[in-house]
Each structure stands twice: as C-alpha cells, then as structure tokens.
Amino acid sequence: MYQAARGTTDILPEEQPYWRHVEKAISDITGLYGYKRIDTPVFENTSLFQRSAGEYTDIVQKEMYTFDDRGGNSLTLKPEGTPPVCRAYIQHGMHNLPQPVRLCYLSPIFRYDRPQAGRYRQHYQFGCEAIGDEDPAIDAEIIDIAWRFNNLLGLTNLSLQLNSIGCPECRPAYLKVLKDYYKKYTGKLCADCKMRLEKNPLRLLDCKQASCQQIAQNAPRSIDGLCAACADHFKQLQKYLGLMEIPFSINHRLVRGLDYYTRTVFEIQPEDEGGQSTIGGGGRFDGLIEELGGKPTPAAGFAAGIERIILNLKKQGVSIPTQPPLQVFIVHLGEEARNEAIKLASVLHGAGISAATATGSKSLKAQLRQANTLGAKYAAIIGGDEVKAKTVTLRNMTDGQQETIGAGELAGKLTV
RNA sequence: GUGAGUGUAGCCUAGCGGUCUAAGGCACCAGGUUGUGGCCCUGGAGAUCGAGGGUUCAAAUCCCUCCACUCACCCCA
The missing domain is CATH 3.40.50.800 (Anticodon-binding domain)
Known part of the structure; x- marks a missing residue:
C-alpha cells in the first residue's frame, strides 16, 4: 500500500479548521500592517540557497532537496522562504518602490531532515519581510507582527527571546574574542563544538550539551562587542518594543542557524519545554540582497512554522471556529x-x-x-x-x- | 547522519509457541418501523497479524534481515 513519502503528511478534512484559523489570522495580520502577499516558485536555482544560507549551515550541507532538471540545471525545493523573496525583490526592481517594501508569504518549505514531533520534510511557513530600511522601528514592527500574530491565533504563555549579533564591522572582532575564550576549553568541548570553533563559532553559544552550556554561560556576550551603530540600533529597538509593551528577554546565546543574519535576531517559543519548541523566529539580514546581486539593501523579517503553531493550538486547547454545517x-x-x-x-x-x-x-x-x-x-x-x-x-x-x-x-x- | 522504541481491520486495543478458522471497542453498512436520523437491540462486511527469510511437527507469538512509523540527538519552523 502506498503511503505519503517520509516526513510528509496529509492535511485531512478534520485538520482543516486549524489551517483555516491560521490562514484567517495571516490574512488579518498582514492586512493590519500593510504587508502584500508574494508567492514564489516551489523550486529555485540551487545556487540561490547556497549563496544565501551559508556554506556551512546544515540546510545547505545536508537538508536540501536538490535535483537536476532535464536541461541539466540544478534546482532545489525551497528550504526557506527569505532568499526567494529577496530574489524576487531584485528581479522585479522593487527598489524603485517606496521603501521599505513590505511582503509576506505562506509557502511550503522542504528540508531533508529526520522527521519527529513538529518536524516535517515538507512543512509550511508564514513569513513577513520588510526590505529596504534599516530603521530599528522596522525590526520592532517585524517582532510586533510575529508577537501579535500569535495573540490573534489565541496562543498564550509564549516567550520572546532577543539578541543582537552585530554587523560585518563589529562581528569579526567579537568572533575573535569568542574564539580566544573557547580555545581555553578546547579539551572539554563536544565533538560538534570543536568543529564549530573552526567553521561557525557563533553556533558554539547554543550547543545543548550540558558541559558546553556551562562554558557558554560565561562566554563573552555579543552585545558587549557591538560597534556604536549596532549598539544604538539595538538600544532603539528595545525602546520601541517597550513602547509597544511587548515583553522580551535578552538571550545572549541566541544566534540562529543562518549566516545571513545581522544585528537583530529573535525567536518565539512556548514556555513549556519541548524538543522542537520554536514556533517562529527571524531577524535582520542587511547583507543578503547585496549578496544575491542587488544593491546594498537592509532588510528584516520573520517566519513562523504553521505545523508547530497548530501543535501548540491543540496543546493549549484553543477553540477553533468550526466549518459551517451542510444546510x-x-x-x-x-x-x-x-x-x-x-x-x-x-x-x-x-x-x-x-x-x-x-x-x-x-x-x-x-x-x-x-x-x-x-x-x-x-x-x-x-x-x-x-x-x-x-x-x-x-x-x-x-x-x-x-x-x-x-x-x-x-x-x-x-x-x- | 546517530540512538532508542513500536508495527494485529479505517482508528484504538486483546492475544505473546498448539484451544487463532485471530477476539473486543469505536467507526461503517443493514435490519428491528408499511415514509423518519440521533439512544438501544440484532446482524453484516472489513486483517495475506509491516515485508521477506529462518527455527519448529506447529509461528501473530521465537530468531535474523529489510521496510515503515514514533521519540530523541544534530539542526531548525
């Protein structure tokens, strides 16, 4: 008997009320903030993702669904939503529009991962991107949308974690300080962290091994290494969040897994512990548009995983509008x-x-x-x-x- | 990619070497009413016991391999 391919799932009629509930919230929130929908193709040229996510990220190294088409071009099923939106921004000359350009999407995402609770090889992400503005008010707006979106859905007891990981000006110096600190503990690090020390030192901070966590506890903080511009940007962002009365906590070990983030990074999680807990996250990516061949263009955005949101709606017993009955x-x-x-x-x-x-x-x-x-x-x-x-x-x-x-x-x- | 657990009808579960021609519940279908649903009663259909191989006089039950699913790690949404 055939069954759905590994890591994929049928969204059966009885599940649909949850999806409609989420789709309604998406349509409401994006309307409320003036974000216009964009749908990009399900696959793109492979190099788009290789260039954007970063060579040593897990997404590029082992999670992409990549194939050659009959013409010999390497294509990849989109493993994240942001790069295609940036590509579309560049391709369609959206820098000629009033900036920032506010875009949103709801799209299937493909990652070749081992499936488990709340993790699928095909899942859906809702995301918003504000492209073309470096004002910290934009970062605040993005976070505000992500936060209010969850409120609109009816989710409660969420936590918002925030951090700033600097920019190309200040990060190299910070990374050096971080590496110097970790070199003192090389013998005590787990195998993965030894690798990270070489390839992707920021990721050292969010290792979940108990022994590595102890070391990370006292590691130099990225916000202490920010340049004046980044420090000010982060300060402004916090002020705006305060004005909007959005509760957040600064997590010095929050770094995110994609290389393109600059300055602001954030994640939203349910308070109760759980394996795949993050239901949404994002940040600023000021270098990405240029990396993809556009003019230097600052941007910020977030994405939320629909399956995980629905998992939490069920866990929290949120009541969902039912389908109108047959007359x-x-x-x-x-x-x-x-x-x-x-x-x-x-x-x-x-x-x-x-x-x-x-x-x-x-x-x-x-x-x-x-x-x-x-x-x-x-x-x-x-x-x-x-x-x-x-x-x-x-x-x-x-x-x-x-x-x-x-x-x-x-x-x-x-x-x- | 690594580790652990689990695979018996659409779903949940019993059986754990011979009494299994595989049992029960939910759901499904029909009858109990000549034109009236839900509750109840009765009946029916539905399973090569995940697949293949092995041990045995005998395998759903023991062993091996594979596959799938689940959970966790890595990483992420």
Missing part, C-alpha cells in the same frame, strides 16, 4: 422523487445554499441516518406524496420538527 440533505423515495431531488439541489446551489443529495435508492431510514452523520441542519424529504403535491417535507435535524412546504418555497425558507 440541507435531500432525501428521496422512488424514481420520480429522485428526479425532483436533483432539480431541487440544482435550485438550492444556484441560490447559494449548501445541499447534498442522497445517492442510490436507500431506505428513508438509511438516508436520514446519512443526513445525521453529515451534520446537515435540515433534511428535505421527497416521497411519492410530495411529488404529487409538488411539496417537500422539511425536517429540522436538531429538534425533529418538520413541516411540509411548497417545493418552490424551500430556497427562500433556507435563506432566512
């Missing part, structure tokens, strides 16, 4: 009645009333049972008597009351 299920007895039922359904659909018609020629009991199982509000019964009198018997499935009305009156009756 009427049309029941018929006999060949002529069946013809009338089909005509009637057509009229109802034309009038914008949801209706389904029984199939086959089952007993009245069986048809009503089906109406009940489907959750129909009414059953419209057409039997021999009704055919003769050109009426239908309308049964309210909640209280069992029923009345006989003219066939032509049904649509009007159900509209009210």
Whole structure:
C-alpha cells in the first residue's frame, strides 16, 4: 500500500479548521500592517540557497532537496522562504518602490531532515519581510507582527527571546574574542563544538550539551562587542518594543542557524519545554540582497512554522471556529422523487445554499441516518406524496420538527 | 547522519509457541418501523497479524534481515 513519502503528511478534512484559523489570522495580520502577499516558485536555482544560507549551515550541507532538471540545471525545493523573496525583490526592481517594501508569504518549505514531533520534510511557513530600511522601528514592527500574530491565533504563555549579533564591522572582532575564550576549553568541548570553533563559532553559544552550556554561560556576550551603530540600533529597538509593551528577554546565546543574519535576531517559543519548541523566529539580514546581486539593501523579517503553531493550538486547547454545517440533505423515495431531488439541489446551489443529495435508492431510514452523520441542519424529504403535491417535507435535524412546504418555497425558507 | 522504541481491520486495543478458522471497542453498512436520523437491540462486511527469510511437527507469538512509523540527538519552523 502506498503511503505519503517520509516526513510528509496529509492535511485531512478534520485538520482543516486549524489551517483555516491560521490562514484567517495571516490574512488579518498582514492586512493590519500593510504587508502584500508574494508567492514564489516551489523550486529555485540551487545556487540561490547556497549563496544565501551559508556554506556551512546544515540546510545547505545536508537538508536540501536538490535535483537536476532535464536541461541539466540544478534546482532545489525551497528550504526557506527569505532568499526567494529577496530574489524576487531584485528581479522585479522593487527598489524603485517606496521603501521599505513590505511582503509576506505562506509557502511550503522542504528540508531533508529526520522527521519527529513538529518536524516535517515538507512543512509550511508564514513569513513577513520588510526590505529596504534599516530603521530599528522596522525590526520592532517585524517582532510586533510575529508577537501579535500569535495573540490573534489565541496562543498564550509564549516567550520572546532577543539578541543582537552585530554587523560585518563589529562581528569579526567579537568572533575573535569568542574564539580566544573557547580555545581555553578546547579539551572539554563536544565533538560538534570543536568543529564549530573552526567553521561557525557563533553556533558554539547554543550547543545543548550540558558541559558546553556551562562554558557558554560565561562566554563573552555579543552585545558587549557591538560597534556604536549596532549598539544604538539595538538600544532603539528595545525602546520601541517597550513602547509597544511587548515583553522580551535578552538571550545572549541566541544566534540562529543562518549566516545571513545581522544585528537583530529573535525567536518565539512556548514556555513549556519541548524538543522542537520554536514556533517562529527571524531577524535582520542587511547583507543578503547585496549578496544575491542587488544593491546594498537592509532588510528584516520573520517566519513562523504553521505545523508547530497548530501543535501548540491543540496543546493549549484553543477553540477553533468550526466549518459551517451542510444546510440541507435531500432525501428521496422512488424514481420520480429522485428526479425532483436533483432539480431541487440544482435550485438550492444556484441560490447559494449548501445541499447534498442522497445517492442510490436507500431506505428513508438509511438516508436520514446519512443526513445525521453529515451534520446537515435540515433534511428535505421527497416521497411519492410530495411529488404529487409538488411539496417537500422539511425536517429540522436538531429538534425533529418538520413541516411540509411548497417545493418552490424551500430556497427562500433556507435563506432566512 | 546517530540512538532508542513500536508495527494485529479505517482508528484504538486483546492475544505473546498448539484451544487463532485471530477476539473486543469505536467507526461503517443493514435490519428491528408499511415514509423518519440521533439512544438501544440484532446482524453484516472489513486483517495475506509491516515485508521477506529462518527455527519448529506447529509461528501473530521465537530468531535474523529489510521496510515503515514514533521519540530523541544534530539542526531548525
């Protein structure tokens, strides 16, 4: 028997109310902040992602779904949302628009990871990017959206972690200080951290090994190594967050896994502990547009994982609006009645009333049972008597009351 | 990529060498009402017991291999 490919999942009808709830929140929040939707292709040229994420990130090294098309071009299923949006910004000359350009997306994301709770090989991310402005008010706006989005969804007990990891001006000096500190502990580091010390020293800070955490505890802090411009930017950001009354805590060990981040980085997590806990994160990426061939252009953004949000909506027991029920299920007895039922359904659909018609020629009991199982509000019964009198018997499935009305009156009756 | 756990009908579970021609619950279908659902009662359909191989007179049950799923690590959303 075939089953969905590893790490992928069907979003079944009973799951859909959660997705609609999330989609509604996305549409509301982006409208509220003036972010315009953009949909980029599901695959891009491989080099776009190689250049943007960073050569030594896990995404590029082992998580990309890369393939050659028949023309021999290397393509990759998008492993993150930001680079394609930046590519589109450049390609369509959006630097000619008033800056910043505010864009948002809801897109499938593909990463070849070992699946586990809250982690899929195909998952969905909702993201916002504000491109073309370095004002810390933009960072604050992005964080504000991410935060309010979760409120809109009904999630509570979330924490917002914030940090600044500097810019190309000040980071090299900080990295040197950091490396010097870690070199004193080389013998005590885990194998991964020994690698990180060489390839990606920032990542040393968020190692989860207990022994490495102790070392990270007293490591030099990135915010102590910021240049004047970055320090001021971070200070302003915190002030704005304060004005908006968004609670945050500074996490000196928050660095994020992608190389393109500059200055601001942040993550949103549920308070309770859990493996794959982060439900959203982002930051500033002032160098990315230029790296991808555009003019030097500052930008900031965030992305949130929909599956993890839904996981938390369920965990927190957030009540979700349900689908409107089927208005009427049309029941018929006999060949002529069946013809009338089909005509009637057509009229109802034309009038914008949801209706389904029984199939086959089952007993009245069986048809009503089906109406009940489907959750129909009414059953419209057409039997021999009704055919003769050109009426239908309308049964309210909640209280069992029923009345006989003219066939032509049904649509009007159900509209009210 | 690493480690641990689990695979019995659509779902949940019992059985853990012979009484298994695999049991029960939910869901599904039908009947109990000649034209009336939900509750109840009765009945029905639905499983090569994840796959392949081995041990044995005998395997859902023991062994091996593979596959899948789950959880965790790495990393991320």
